[in-house]
Amino acid sequence: MEQETVLLQRERIKAKLDKKLLAQAMAVTVKAILTAIEAEDDDYWVNVDLNVHVQGGRALQKLARVNVYGGLTKDLARDVQAGMGDDLLMEKYHLNSRQLERLLRNLVEADLITSMQLYERTSLSDSQVTRAFLETEKAITEID
Numbered sequence: 001m002e003q004e005t006v007l008l009q010r011e012r013i014k015a016k017l018d019k020k021l022l023a024q025a026m027a028v029t030v031k032a033i034l035t036a037i038e039a040e041d042d043d044y045w046v047n048v049d050l051n052v053h054v055q056g057g058r059a060l061q062k063l064a065r066v067n068v069y070g071g072l073t074k075d076l077a078r079d080v081q082a083g084m085g086d087d088l089l090m091e092k093y094h095l096n097s098r099q100l101e102r103l104l105r106n107l108v109e110a111d112l113i114t115s116m117q118l119y120e121r122t123s124l125s126d127s128q129v130t131r132a133f134l135e136t137e138k139a140i141t142e143i144d
Contacts, residue, residue: 076103077112080121 033046053061072093079089090100104121107113 073103073107073110073112077107080104080107080113080117086121 029048033048049065051061051063052059076089076093079092084092086097086100089095090097093100095103104113104118108115108118
């Protein structure tokens with residue numbers, strides 16, 4: 001019952017945050033980003049995570065994380081199309097696995113790679129298959 005109350009409360013809050021207000025806030029954010037990076041012809045992905053802790057009608061804590069991936073999207077797409085693996089991509093572009101995953105999805109949305117190319121990347125790699133066989137062999141040895 002308590003969980004249902006919390007869910008209803010969340011839905012009421014979401015309903016109050018109308019789409020027009022959020023669109024205006026996003027437009028201001030995008031304008032600020034464009035002004036800050038002064039990039040007219042360059043190629044950038046900008047990811048903004050905004051978290052606000054609201055309690056008693058006041059914003060107690062605000063946290064914004066901004067990641068800018070500049071000038072790499074076309075190179076990244078080319079490397080993906082060439083079949084470069086995740087480890088090499090993360091090393092080359094100084095990304096963690098989460099950032100790489102997000103960028104790959106963005107590449108699909110921007111039509112720089114196809115959904116099929118992304119799907120092919122998510123199939124099991126040779127190292128994953130090898131690891132699975134080694135772990136299975138080790139388990140069998142332990143049972144004997």
